[in-house]
Amino acid sequence: MDAQELQTQLLALPISEKTEILQVLIQNLTNSGTGIIKKPGVVGGDACIAGTRIPVWDLVEYRRMGASDLKILEAYPQLTATDLYHAWVYADAFPDEINAAIEANEAAYMIASYADEQFPLPVVTRLRAKSYDVLTVLDAGNANQANRLK
Template sequence: MNAIEEAKSVVSRLSPADRAEFAFWLTSQSVELAPGIFSTPGVCGGDPCVGRTRIPVWVLESLRRQGLKAADLLKAYPVLQTDDLARAMAYVAAHREEIDQQIADNEQNGQE
């Protein structure tokens, strides 16, 4: 029996209340979308964030488009490392339309 089959077996034996609690927990877990880029329901609207931070990738890209350099971003966000920025920019390159839309949505909402 593989891990998925085992998990299904365990979950099927839970009470309805425990199953609901487990489902809530499961849907609140972070998903690694790309190396070092995570989406967590309820955190920053589920937008992709760098590492385990609450710094959305779209924010870093928006600031980069406004002329900030890597050194500026690292100074503004001291929790980030150079590798974090590289991962964020790689995610932007691979998901340009998604990031463009997130920037546009947030500019429209005045949240930037």
């Protein structure tokens, strides 16, 4: 079977089967020579630079904050320019995955930052926008007051 025949057969498949095939191909590509790995239990299963626990989303976020590749390599001396190239290619191929990981880690950081306190309104607003159920200081006070009146 040549590539043209394969393409014709793939295009004729229902979307559910195309999705399964795509997942198999992505898994194969991300684990075979691209310099990026995804393993359950390693950094939450996020895509990482092979041989490290450095997630691609972390490098992308660092770059978005204005860091150059040189600055990133200085901050992560175990990485090479090739590692960064692989990270950028992966991030370009899977932007939704990378953005979701950045958002999840940002929310986790905000929650951890206020672990023993009530959340200030700006933090509550950002977390609620991400569908987290959190209370403002006023909400918590009102809830406590309502419980005392029962």
